[in-house]
Amino acid sequence: MNYETNCGDFKLISYTAQDVQLCLFNNPVGDIPFLTVDMENEGYIFKASVEVKKLFLKNNVFYYLF
Numbered sequence: 001m002n003y004e005t006n007c008g009d010f011k012l013i014s015y016t017a018q019d020v021q022l023c024l025f026n027n028p029v030g031d032i033p034f035l036t037v038d039m040e041n042e043g044y045i046f047k048a049s050v051e052v053k054k055l056f057l058k059n060n061v062f063y064y065l066f
Contacts, residue, residue, distance in 0.1 A: 012039065012046045020046040
């Protein structure tokens with residue numbers, strides 16, 4: 001999985017996956033996602049775009065939806 005930090009575009013390459021969901025979390029471990037997006041299938045490349053902004057708290061970066 002890779003993502004572009006400023007624009008919220010996510011891409012996953014998988015030759016075997018049929019469906020992929022992008023889950024965004026407020027915390028790095030043991031939490032429920034605040035957003036779940038079904039990624040669009042373009043052959044073997046799955047893509048999703050979300051509008052996000054950065055909020056810095058105690059030297060950690062959290063992403064929140066606009």
